[in-house]
Amino acid sequence: MLKIEDLWVTINGKEILKGIDLHIPAGEAHVLFGKNGSGKSSLLMAIMGFSHYTLGQGKIIFRGQDITNLPTYERARLGLGLAFQRPPTIRGVRTRDILTACAGKRPYQDLVEQYGFAPFLDREINYGFSGGEIKRTELLQLMVQDPKMVLLDEPESGVDMENLQVVGEIIGRLLQKDRRRQHREKSGLIITHTGFILDYINADRAYILGEGRLCCQGNPRELLHDIKSYGYEECAKCRR
Ligand SMILES: Nc1ncnc2c1ncn2[C@@H]1O[C@H](COP(=O)(O)OP(=O)(O)OP(=O)(O)O)[C@@H](O)[C@H]1O
Ligand SMILES: [Mg+2]
DSSP states (O other): OEEEEEEEEEETTEEEEEEEEEEEOTTOEEEEEOOTTSSHHHHHHHHHTOTTSEEOSOEEEETTEEOTTOOHHHHHHHTEEEEOSSOOOEEEEEHHHHHHHHHTTSOOHHHHHHTTOGGGTTSEETTTOOHHHHHHHHHHHHHHHOOSEEEEESTTTTOOHHHHHHHHHHHHHHTTTTSOGGGOOOEEEEEOSSOTTHHHHOOOEEEEEETTEEEEEEOHHHHHHHHHHHHHHHHHHHOO
């Protein structure tokens, strides 16, 4: 589904990613850990092709196609979808409008009803929304967009305990967790600090991002346990 080879990324002249290699097969969900400021969001933004993330070298291959130089909207059309860590407020555009744009010809009324979203449709995107409402809006947009691969940047942050379950279910749906492993087609790369989301997604692999590289990898729960026990600095030294 996604293959990244030796990706180097700078922002405003600051080198953030220094040779990322990553392979996410179809049907798999991988998790990215790393301390604040380590470059996790930057990696997702670079995969999505935001222009202020400058690629020094490296390649991004999505479903067999080299997308390294494609603009963001073409990556989205090919089936890459991102839920932002801090989604922007967009004055003058109603939530209904962005859902309609994301949906194309797919109907989305059922999803709106199922997730109690009707009261938000005519409000401007994220304007005055609570933190949890913003996160749910973001995931609803992704569901309507129906991407082949989801990039989720801390989807559970700021979400209360009850809504965590809803967020977990939505992510499970996005990743086709109701299907048997060999029948899943969709993939994900998910950033989490808490690991709450691991209860819902049966993630296949996890990495720790440190000093611009994926410095450690393994089973998501084991890795989270090690981070909690030993801290990021020790985990980064282990180089599994
Ligand atoms: N426009 C910018 N100009 C300068 N530095 C930037 C810019 N954007 C990001 N950075 C820096 O890049 C580094 C990586 O940021 P990034 O948001 O990718 O970290 P992160 O791992 O997602 O952190 P967090 O866990 O806090 O979300 C940070 O030190 C950040 O300050
Ligand atoms: Mg981040």
